[in-house]
Amino acid sequence: MMANMARAATTSDVFNAIAEPQRREILVLLRAGERSVTELSREMGVSQPGASKHLRVLREVGLVRDRKAGKQRLYELDARxxxxxxxxxxxxxxxxxxxxxxxxxxxxxxxxxxxxx
Amino acid sequence: MMANMARAATTSDVFNAIAEPQRREILVLLRAGERSVTELSREMGVSQPGASKHLRVLREVGLVRDRKAGKQRLYELDARxxxxxxxxxxxxxxxxxxxxxxxxxxxxxxxxxxxxx
DNA sequence: CCAACGTATTCCGATATGGGTATATGATGG
DNA sequence: CCATCATATACCCATATCGGAATACGTTGG
Incomplete structure (x- = not known):
């Protein structure tokens, strides 16, 4: 019955979203311009699913925007x-x-x- | 063999320490001056052990200092x-x-x- | 010393988290 | 439509996390 909440959901909370070092790294990388998931995962030395999952969190808290570009999906910083x-x-x-x-x-x-x- | 680290330890990382809303609340309260654990727990509507545990995290990342004052322990902000x-x-x-x-x-x-x- | 008070720690249970790996979904060019 | 590339999701595992309750520890006054 959802009595014990372990911690605030990482999604919907910017403070939690940037508590993760790799997510902070993504934001820093995106300052240099939009990137595809693969580019990001390569630059960070992380698996593609790893990058995707962090990007999902950042997207859900609104710190990045994504846009389709052919087969790729480009992620862009939204620092507000x-x-x-x-x-x-x-x-x-x-x-x-x-x-x-x-x-x-x-x-x-x-x-x-x-x-x- | 400690292969899978779930997330960076909340201790030793200021970003993680302030990801917790109650810990942020403590910091805000301490701007008005040092407080005992009981005072904090009462002002926050949290159990005493709850307050103590959050204070421990804040102490370990260096965001608060504590000092003994009789039976009490007073916590003070260290915002650096x-x-x-x-x-x-x-x-x-x-x-x-x-x-x-x-x-x-x-x-x-x-x-x-x-x-x- | 001991009773009381204030604080810290321990144990527990439920859940969130992050990293793999495998796989599903999506889009494109031909 | 299909083969292929790009991305997202699902699943699993180990661990971190938070809250509550009980309890240990520490200090002080009498």
Whole structure:
């Protein structure tokens, strides 16, 4: 009865889609222009079904578009979905920019070391 | 012989760590300041072990620091690891702008097609 | 020391995941 | 229509994942 959901479906979630290194690699490759599945699988050193499956995920979350070109199917980047991730992480910019960040971490470490002695 | 790795371990990978909605929620909550585990679990409507386990993942990828405070353990944001994600997605900025242009062009085409009906 | 409180870990069950391999589906040229 | 190339899907396996419940561990006050 679907009581225990193991994790959010990788599809329909951009954060999950880009959690996979090979999928990130695909997106990077596609910045240089559209590619066929075979080209991608060769450039990545991955089996064709492997590439196809990752492309399916990327397609379902909307990060790539595909178009038929003869026997081939060309995949093209659609980076709009990455904007949400960029903006979400951007919401933390002031926290990683704080100049006392490193010093603060250092102080915390000292405190902790003391307490654990 | 560990031949089939199901997916990259969620630990040691920031992209994977933030693929989990609850973990993202924790990070957001911690922007307002450090919190104990119980406080977090209550604010999130999650069990205490649930919170603890997500915090462990976040700690292992370095997105939070913890410090003992009496019986409690206070968790604090360490957003530096998010910078990598921000920058990676930032590498696509010109593409999502371009995509908007393309969408815009498409919309223009639609308008035009209508007028020509 | 011990009772209590706060937190972490362990175990379990259901499910998602990724990589193979084999095979199905699709499109093309002739 | 057929042979062929390109891609997608199905199936299997090993493992990761998440949530819940029970329990272990740690700290503190009395």
């Amino acid at each position: 979905g990455l904007r949400a991730v960029h903006e979400w992480t951007g919401g933390f910019e002031r926290f990683w920019n704080e100049s006392f960040d490193r010093l603060d971490a250092y102080v915390q470490d000292l405190k902790q070391a003391r307490q654990e002695e | 690891g998010l910078r990598a994600v921000h920058e990676w997605t930032g590498g696509f900025e010109r593409f999502w702008n371009e995509s908007f242009d393309r969408l815009d062009a498409y919309v223009q085409d639609l308008k035009q097609a209508r007028q020509e009906e």
